[in-house]
Amino acid sequence: MAKDLSEEDAAADIPVAGYDGPVGGWGSAEGMAxxxxxxxxxxxALQTLKRQNxxxxxxxxSCAWAKPPNPHVAEFCENGAKATLWDLTTARCGPDFFRDHKVSDLVxxxxxxxxxxxxLTHPMRYDAASDRYVETSWDEAFAAIGAELRRLDPKKVTFYVSGKAGLEASYLYGLFARAYGHTNLPDSSNMCHETTSVGLKKVIGSPVGTCVLDxxxxxxxxxxxGQNPGTNSPRILHPFQKAAERGCHIVAINPLREKGLLEFANPQNPWQMSLGAPTEISDRYLQVRTGGDIAALTGIAKHVLALEDTDGGVLDHAFLAEHCAGLDEWMDWVRATPWGRLEAVSGLSRAEMEGVGTLYARSKAVIGIYGMGVxxxxxxxxxxxxxxxxxLLRGNIGRKGAGCSPVRGHSNVQGQRTVGITEKPKLVPNDKLREMFGIEPPEEPGWNTVEFVEALLAGQAQGYVGLGGNLARAVPDQDRVTEVWGRMPLTVHIATRLNRTHLMPGRSAWLLPCLVRxxxxxxxxxxxxxxxxDSFSHIYGSIGKREPASPHLKSEVAIVAGLAAATVQANPRLAWDDWSGDYVQVRSLIEATYPDEFHDFEARMNQPGGFYRGNPARERVWKTETGKAQFTVPADLDATGLADGDGVYRLMTLRSNDQFNTTIYGMSDRLRGIEGDRMLVMMSPDDIEAEGLRPGQRIALTGAADDGVPRRVDGLRIVAYDLPRGCIAGYFPELNPLSPLSRHDLLSKTPASKGIPVRLA
Known part of the structure; x- marks a missing residue:
């Protein structure tokens, strides 16, 4: 089945991965250093860290965790510090670098x-004759890109945006797209939490979480x-630590035993940094199978219903009667679902699920937190x-200390949706845009990320403008996308550093360097x-102080406005030049477009802790089809939709500790005890033994989706890891070639990156 690549590999003896230290502590300081x-x-950079958050x-x-009104002395985490330090590098990638390197070599x-x-220091255009990016001027870039966009069919051009761009640039970007004539406005939410935007809205009427930091x-x-706080949002561990110390029960449900859910040593606490023991975070850890969350949560609920039947007084009957729909149908389904099926799909024992159900029935205020594992x-x-x-069973939405709280992965990905970055016209007040700007926004839906890639593979996508990101590396079916990306007539990247997507130039290709925040x-x-x-629907102002990396850089706002002015037909109400010179005017536009949420925007944006833009579901106002919170019966107990057997494994793609999305800071995954290698696959020791393999051996993975598309990644080192049988894990984006574009959440089209069917080759 497996073939060794070398004698060195054959002799390798990698133990079960592990890390003895806690999250935080001196390990975190060493990682930042x-x-x-x-x-x-x-x-x-050190002065910037003092001002951070x-x-x-x-x-x-980095992540979208809250900025508290009374911050710590150091209000940053390891991950956030790495992002800042990476931005404020003294290294420069300018015209000299590109003169020395062909694109075909760099790729x-x-x-x-x-x-x-x-x-990146200068605006650059791709010169096909020399296969190099060459220096250009901003005037030439804007004029040439604008002329090319006018030649293309707007409906076949995509404006992508990563989750970092601020509200001002995002608002203008959406306005630019609609004035140009399309709503192809995918963003990084399509890759991660669009399931929240669609799925949560369906059941409680809100596309975002209902909690606030308090x-x-x-x-x-x-x-x-399904979320790993130690790597992805370490500042969440401060309130977790306080909660655990006051006796709050924290139950982790996750296939991997992640350090951030086990223990935390607070870097702000001198005692813990010297002689003290770390704080234990989770008092129960349910190591669910990949895709077993529906079954696990249903099993917990099944026991809650049993306690109600036995003892009474468990359910919040007044809340259920006034605020909920679909309860009887759902309860009938839960009671009819056998424990054996719940155990088989979840990978948990009945006793484990009942234990959590008992805790839940005794708890007065419960918060449900989830991430991309869901x-x-x-x-x-x-x-x-x-x-x-x-x-809903105990009224845990819409009151203090309770609610549903998705953890968003990028700093402003939620805010971009709020101000109009969406492919869905019904989510934007188009009547106001007509009135304010005299434009006719398209009323037909545009492309989300999956639909853009489908159009790309079908040869229908004509142009791509990316406000940040490394999309060709982040998407499913990465190898197939790489083959066709450069066939587009136009590719434009607004960026801070060079990445692999930039090295797949279209016939006309441009790199436009921007400031960092x-x-x-x-x-x-x-x-x-x-x-x-942030993830709690609070809005914050941010002001940078560091000297720009180059005098040739422009802000994201200025670049978006410059492109729009060069592309869109002249209109006195589209004052791109004025807006790029004064962001107060842009915020006035946001306030006028969304007055209920952004009233008194300028006066409130710098208040400590930000200002709350509100959430009807938090007030128990349910903007659903029934006007009530909706109980739902799932289409399948297994979230992956996969059948067991036939040698198929369930692959999860993950970030390492030295990573933010496709940005790789280093080769350390300290919290999992893995160093120096990203081409690996984590497997249960029992699965390794059953397959006749050994830790350290190199194997390949092949795709097992039933779509006729061959998929394969070679040279993956086996690392023994504490995982449920049949579940394996590896790094994003290296394993993205194995992820089928056709496998995505059925409602939102979010790629199913946590349940990829593969075989060992």
């Missing part, structure tokens, strides 16, 4: 090596499903529904602020 050395950060300061460009480099070249001070139980499945929306079903954005002699929204 290593990245600072690799990044060659500027001396001003504080009122009047710079808001982290063979590893992602990490490309990023290490540093910040709720974590008042809950007495947290159910945490959303990135074929039945991800049903998994969200299963969590909401459980919360921590750099001073000076327009007309005034330092401009931008704003963003």
């Amino acid at each position: 290593k990245v600072a050395k690799t990044a060659r950060s500027s001396p001003g 504080k009122p009047g300061g710079y808001m982290c460009c 063979t480099w590893e992602e990490h090596d490309l990023e290490r070249q540093g910040r 709720d974590l001070e008042h809950c007495d139980m947290i159910i945490h499903v 959303t990135q499945h074929v039945h991800g929306s049903d998994a969200i529904g299963a969590l909401v079903n459980l919360l 921590s750099e001073e954005d000076l327009q007309n002699g005034t330092s401009q602020q931008i704003t963003m929204e």
Whole structure:
């Protein structure tokens, strides 16, 4: 089955991966120091870290966790610090670098090596004759791109945006697209939490979570499903630590035993950093099979119903009668679902699920927290529904210390949706846009990410403008996408560093370098602020202070406005030049377009803790089809939609500890005890033995989707890891070639990256 690549591999003896230290502590400090050395950060980076996530300061460009009104001395985590240090590198990737390297050579480099070249410094255009990017001027770039966009069919051009761009640039980008004539506005939400936007909205009428940060001070139980806080959102561990210390029950449901859900040593606590023991986070850990969340949550709910039948007084009958629909049908289905089926699909014992159900029945205020381990499945929306079903039983949505709380992975991905980055016209107040700007926004839906890639593979996509991101590496069916990306007539990338997608140039291709959030954005002699929204629907101002990496950089706002002015027919009400010079005017447009949520925008944006834009479901106003919170029966107990057997494994793609999305800071996955190698597959020791393999051996994985498309990734080192049988894991984006574009959440089309069917080859 497996073939060794070398004698060295054959002799390798890699033990079961593990890490003895806690999240945080000195290990976190060492991890930041290593990245600072690799990044060659500027001396001003330390001053930026002091201002990070504080009122009047710079808001982290990493995850979307809240910025508290009373911050710690150091209000940043390891992951956020790495992002800042990476942005503020002293390395430069300018015209000299591109003169020395052909694109066809650079495309063979590893992602990490490309990023290490540093910040892009000049606008560049691709010259096919020399196979190099060559220096150009901003005027030439805007004029040429605008002329090309006018030649193309707007309906076949895509404007993608990563989750980092602020509200101001995002609003103008959406306005630009609609004035140009399309709504092809996918963003990174399509890759991760679009399942929340669709699935959560279906059951409670809100596309975002119902909690605020203060709720974590008042809950007495947290159910945490499919999210790894130690790597992806470490600042969440501060309130988790406080909750655990006051006796709050924290239940983790996850296939991997992640360190961030086990123990935490607070870097702000001198005692824990010296002699003290770390805080144990989860008092129960349910190591569910990949895709077993629906079954696990249903099993917990089944026991709650049994307690109600036996003892009474468990369910919140008044809440259920006034606020919920579909309860009887759902209860009939739960009672008819046998425990044996729940155990088989979840991989848990009945006793484990009943134990959590008993805790839940005794808890007064419960928060359900989840991440992409829930959303990135074929039945991800049903998994969200299963969590909401459980919360509704005891009225745990719409009151203090309780609610449903998705953890968003990028700093402003939720905010971009709020201000109009969406392919769905019904989510945008188009009547106001007509009135304010005299344009005719398209009323037909545009492409989301999966639909863009489908159009690309079908030869229908004509142009791509990317406001950040590394999309060709992030999407499913990566190898197939790489083959066709450069066939588009136009590719434009607004970026800070070089990445692999930039090295797949279309017939006309451009690199437009922009400021990072921590750099001073000076327009007309005034330092401009931008704003963003966190996972708790709070809005914050952010102002950069560092000197820009190059005098040739422009802000994201200025680049979007410059492209729009060069493309869209002249219109006195589309004052692109004025807006790019004064972001206060852009915020006035946002306030006028969304007055209920952004009233008094300028006055409120810098208040400590941000301002809350509101959420009807938090007030128990349910904007669903029934006007009530909706109990739902899932289409399948198994969120993957896969059948067991026939040698098929369930592959999850993951981030490492030295990674943010496709940005690879280093080769360490410290919290999992893995160093120096990203081409690997984590397997249960029992599966390794059953397959006749051994740790350290190199194998290949092949796709097992029934769609006739061959998929394969070679040279993966086996690492023994504590995983349920039949479940394996490896790194994103290296294993994306195995993920079929056709496998996605049925409601949202979010790629099913946590349940990829593969075989060992």
